[in-house]
Amino acid sequence: MGFFQKSTESSDINETRYEKLVKFIKSEIPSFEIKSKKESRLMRLLSVVLFFNKSFLEKYVTTIYPRVYVPTEPWNQHKPVSRIATLAHEYVHLYDRKRLGWLFNVLYLSPQIFALLAFGAFWNAKVPKLRGFGYIF
Numbered sequence: 001m002g003f004f005q006k007s008t009e010s011s012d013i014n015e016t017r018y019e020k021l022v023k024f025i026k027s028e029i030p031s032f033e034i035k036s037k038k039e040s041r042l043m044r045l046l047s048v049v050l051f052f053n054k055s056f057l058e059k060y061v062t063t064i065y066p067r068v069y070v071p072t073e074p075w076n077q078h079k080p081v082s083r084i085a086t087l088a089h090e091y092v093h094l095y096d097r098k099r100l101g102w103l104f105n106v107l108y109l110s111p112q113i114f115a116l117l118a119f120g121a122f123w124n125a126k127v128p129k130l131r132g133f134g135y136i137f
Contacts, residue, residue: 014080021084025091029098031066034087036073043069063090065097 025032037043037057042064047056056062062069068090070076076083097104 011078011080014084018080018084018087021087021091025087025094028091029066029094032094033067034073034075035067035069036075037062037069037071039073040069061086061090063093065094068094 022034037047043057043062046062047053050056053060058071060071068087076086093104093108096108100107
């Protein structure tokens with residue numbers, strides 16, 4: 001049987017695996033915490049800044065080293081497999097941030113920052129043509 005047990009079996013096995021994952025992450029990143037977004041001033045402030053994303057507090061998991069912010073605590077209480085998969089994914093970000101320091105933040109945010117420059121392409125009335133290829137869009 002693989003890491004995840006079938007849903008017909010006891011969820012205690014997966015709950016134990018989730019607890020082991022949390023313990024492992026804490027051993028690698030001692031200041032690691034899982035916090036509720038609704039109880040975090042920083043996350044509530046970000047929800048105001050991200051006004052265009054109405055479900056930021058309720059539907060998304062956010063990682064800012066060394067914390068993983070979840071919509072509510074207890075987090076997905078009856079879905080240990082979902083918690084394991086999500087936390088394993090977020091651990092990759094935590095690990096990369098620990099390894100690369102602030103460079104990770106720049107690299108991780110770079111695609112989104114440069115995407116803002118793409119809006120300028122739509123403001124230009126002329127659409128460049130490539131010989132033999134038509135419009136580039």
